[in-house]
Amino acid sequence: MKNKLYFKLKNKKVQEEAFSAICEEQKHIGYYALPEQDISPILSYAQTIPEHIESIAIIGIGGSSLGAKAIYEFIKPTKNLKRKLYFFESTDPLNITTLLSKINLEHTHFLVISKSGTTVETFSIYKYIYSLQNSPKSYTFITDPNSPLEKYAQDIGATVLHLPDNVGGRFSVLSTVGLVPLALSGVDIQSLLNGASTIKKSFFGAGHMKDTLLKKAVFYARHHEQYRINCIFAYSETLKYFCEWYVQLWGESLGKRQRHSAFNVGLTPIGLIGPKDQHSFLQLLIDGTRNKSVTFIKIEDFQDDIIIPDISLKHLESLNNLNNLPFSKLINMQCDSVIEALIEEDIPLDSITISNVNEDNIGALIYYYEILTSLVGELIDVNTYDQPGVEEGKIILKKKLSS
Amino acid sequence: MKNKLYFKLKNKKVQEEAFSAICEEQKHIGYYALPEQDISPILSYAQTIPEHIESIAIIGIGGSSLGAKAIYEFIKPTKNLKRKLYFFESTDPLNITTLLSKINLEHTHFLVISKSGTTVETFSIYKYIYSLQNSPKSYTFITDPNSPLEKYAQDIGATVLHLPDNVGGRFSVLSTVGLVPLALSGVDIQSLLNGASTIKKSFFGAGHMKDTLLKKAVFYARHHEQYRINCIFAYSETLKYFCEWYVQLWGESLGKRQRHSAFNVGLTPIGLIGPKDQHSFLQLLIDGTRNKSVTFIKIEDFQDDIIIPDISLKHLESLNNLNNLPFSKLINMQCDSVIEALIEEDIPLDSITISNVNEDNIGALIYYYEILTSLVGELIDVNTYDQPGVEEGKIILKKKLSS
Numbered sequence: 161m162k163n164k165l166y167f168k169l170k171n172k173k174v175q176e177e178a179f180s181a182i183c184e185e186q187k188h189i190g191y192y193a194l195p196e197q198d199i200s201p202i203l204s205y206a207q208t209i210p211e212h213i214e215s216i217a218i219i220g221i222g223g224s225s226l227g228a229k230a231i232y233e234f235i236k237p238t239k240n241l242k243r244k245l246y247f248f249e250s251t252d253p254l255n256i257t258t259l260l261s262k263i264n265l266e267h268t269h270f271l272v273i274s275k276s277g278t279t280v281e282t283f284s285i286y287k288y289i290y291s292l293q294n295s296p297k298s299y300t301f302i303t304d305p306n307s308p309l310e311k312y313a314q315d316i317g318a319t320v321l322h323l324p325d326n327v328g329g330r331f332s333v334l335s336t337v338g339l340v341p342l343a344l345s346g347v348d349i350q351s352l353l354n355g356a357s358t359i360k361k362s363f364f365g366a367g368h369m370k371d372t373l374l375k376k377a378v379f380y381a382r383h384h385e386q387y388r389i390n391c392i393f394a395y396s397e398t399l400k401y402f403c404e405w406y407v408q409l410w411g412e413s414l415g416k417r418q419r420h421s422a423f424n425v426g427l428t429p430i431g432l433i434g435p436k437d438q439h440s441f442l443q444l445l446i447d448g449t450r451n452k453s454v455t456f457i458k459i460e461d462f463q464d465d466i467i468i469p470d471i472s473l474k475h476l477e478s479l480n481n482l483n484n485l486p487f488s489k490l491i492n493m494q495c496d497s498v499i500e501a502l503i504e505e506d507i508p509l510d511s512i513t514i515s516n517v518n519e520d521n522i523g524a525l526i527y528y529y530e531i532l533t534s535l536v537g538e539l540i541d542v543n544t545y546d547q548p549g550v551e552e553g554k555i556i557l558k559k560k561l562s563s
Numbered sequence: 564m565k566n567k568l569y570f571k572l573k574n575k576k577v578q579e580e581a582f583s584a585i586c587e588e589q590k591h592i593g594y595y596a597l598p599e600q601d602i603s604p605i606l607s608y609a610q611t612i613p614e615h616i617e618s619i620a621i622i623g624i625g626g627s628s629l630g631a632k633a634i635y636e637f638i639k640p641t642k643n644l645k646r647k648l649y650f651f652e653s654t655d656p657l658n659i660t661t662l663l664s665k666i667n668l669e670h671t672h673f674l675v676i677s678k679s680g681t682t683v684e685t686f687s688i689y690k691y692i693y694s695l696q697n698s699p700k701s702y703t704f705i706t707d708p709n710s711p712l713e714k715y716a717q718d719i720g721a722t723v724l725h726l727p728d729n730v731g732g733r734f735s736v737l738s739t740v741g742l743v744p745l746a747l748s749g750v751d752i753q754s755l756l757n758g759a760s761t762i763k764k765s766f767f768g769a770g771h772m773k774d775t776l777l778k779k780a781v782f783y784a785r786h787h788e789q790y791r792i793n794c795i796f797a798y799s800e801t802l803k804y805f806c807e808w809y810v811q812l813w814g815e816s817l818g819k820r821q822r823h824s825a826f827n828v829g830l831t832p833i834g835l836i837g838p839k840d841q842h843s844f845l846q847l848l849i850d851g852t853r854n855k856s857v858t859f860i861k862i863e864d865f866q867d868d869i870i871i872p873d874i875s876l877k878h879l880e881s882l883n884n885l886n887n888l889p890f891s892k893l894i895n896m897q898c899d900s901v902i903e904a905l906i907e908e909d910i911p912l913d914s915i916t917i918s919n920v921n922e923d924n925i926g927a928l929i930y931y932y933e934i935l936t937s938l939v940g941e942l943i944d945v946n947t948y949d950q951p952g953v954e955e956g957k958i959i960l961k962k963k964l965s966s
Contacts, residue, residue: 222842237657249839251897253869253890254640254920255800281838283882284871284893291872308878315877329842388852389792389831397658408843415847426851428792430833435684436652438953439625439732440811444818446952448829449791466656468687469694474718475711479686481964487656490687494654497960504955517657549849550841552907557900561884 161359161524163372165510166503167379174539175374181538182531183364189545190326191530194334195357199349202336205321206343213269216344217246217259219289220273221281222408223329225249227338230405231522234398235347238463238517242346248285256285265293271341273302275323277309280557302336328545330409331530334523348519355523363531373532376510380427380453381539387453387508390427391445394457395434395495398517403431406529413533415549416542425540435494442498446505454502456511457525458495462488463517564762564927566775568913569906570782577942578777584941585934586767592948593729594933597737598760602752605739608724609746616672619747620649622692623676624684625811626732628652630741633808634925637801638750641866641920645749651688659688668696674744676705678732680712683960705739731948733812734933737926751922758926766934776935779913783830783856784942790856790911793830794848797860798837798898801920806834809932816936818952819945828943838897845901849908857905859914860928861898865891866919
């Protein structure tokens, strides 16, 4: 994975302060250590799921589903995966009914994922599905040790797996939360961690990623007032759900009151997919208010590439220059053209290039964004790991439910 | 469709000026007249597609696909549609291959949609598919009259349908561009137009929608500097692609240099889906920088509603208050709770309520957003209907392709 910045920045002192803070934070924030975890318990657990199980249904929302979905949807088009994943993450009755129509309850294993064990969405859906399939062996529960959910699961005789300590939902994809469904689907989870580990070593070991991540984070923090919106522009449909994962990570981590002031700060994440969104959002990027930075993500080599055939269409001969071009080359030329157009307009941007669609690369991309988020959180003086703003809505709902 | 604003505004004079401008604009901008069109030619055309055709594949991008997709994905969960729609809208080779693996070429009809007839994405994909299926009767082309694409299509003996005059891509969903694929899939296109017509009559006939749309547009324009981001928070998964359509409509229409100044202006659209994004974006809305307005969209009555069963889970008895609740009621309570929390924080918001999931309501929603976009464009002094910013990237790509 390469990351090229198109903006300059010195601020060595700020960079080193942020680096020290992250080195300190690493001692108590759990996600940093995930690349080194021993995955053998997860692999052993995966062996206990019978062969006739063809679908894995995740009942979970937000941090309990977005990460696994991002990786699954990225890998799926290139690999003949063993099992399909389905995500129950809405209380929309039409969505629940549609998803249920796609699976066979007898051939499905359900993963109920809830850190607290009391998430309204997760348990309303669980109750409904449990009324259709009440065999405890069809369920695995992933929750905090000693939560009421663990006690419930033990009571009915279902399997329980634990979340690691001090790993928040949106930073949990490389823990049991993401690795268990992905292992069951046939994704190579060790490679995910290896990819993450590459970024970790490069960052903490003063490699290329230390320099790049620090420069980028300081740029975002210092220009926070001007560039309030940070877009990812990913040139592949495979990264669509990675963008959704990024939106949660960035928005929920950085949208806060500052720790030492009454200011509300934050940076707004937007996920775009190229070339499609050249026909949607690009006009706004180029001619709209200049309040956006852009990170392009490119895939160098698409597996199973296909080539535009050498066909000349009468009256449309101007399109002959597309002939014999591999689609992978076309999509990257489209990306490069937009990069050049944005540089002309002096819009702050950087590009990330990954070699191809595999577990190593998505693991690296995820860990890269996690460190970047932690750095920016530190630099804009927020608690990156809590989410106090969502409590009020929960309290109001609770009152409505009781009355 | 009801629309309740939670902010106050007088500015009667500005409102009336904007209304007059739109009444004037209506004479030459084509989309306004679409609700009254005669759809019998489209219905007759639909009769020519043989019964053995089970899939319709749209080859088109941006304005040529987003509208039909928004409506199709909205209606699909509630209606047993006659044919499936597939959208080829990316040059990502993995995406093309994956989509092709889902359809049977012998049972698929392809709609190639391109206003200019020279869209790079559309024709690279068309050439590839044409190399696999070269029977002209498998294709219908939708393009401007007398375009090179029309000549090509006539030469090979394929059907050609025309776009109406003066209807831009992102305002074209209620023209042939959207109506043809939707009619082929079995969506009731007359009801779509009827829904749009209701909004049109209410707006131009000085009904509820005139007052609401004008107030809302003036609020957005006047507070443009502070609330640069306009979120839709739609409480149903069925509205996911409606949000994507909205993002194009809003971003590409309003992100412009002003007509009478050198200022780059614009408003940034964001589409959110509830309750999922309560676990993603809500924290940023509540505690982040106060630069966002929010429009909630609620569906009063979901067809095929399901009920949370009356099950008490040991150790999780606190969740008993969910029992016997219909999911449609729960999702709307979740929405109302977030609305109340945001009002407490003095975040500018409004709510749109539609009665249920049907063609009338999505037609109304679409026309409502089209008029709102036109009004805001007028009020911020941009040309709502062009997209000059995307040209530079196209020129650079053309150079790369030639060399």
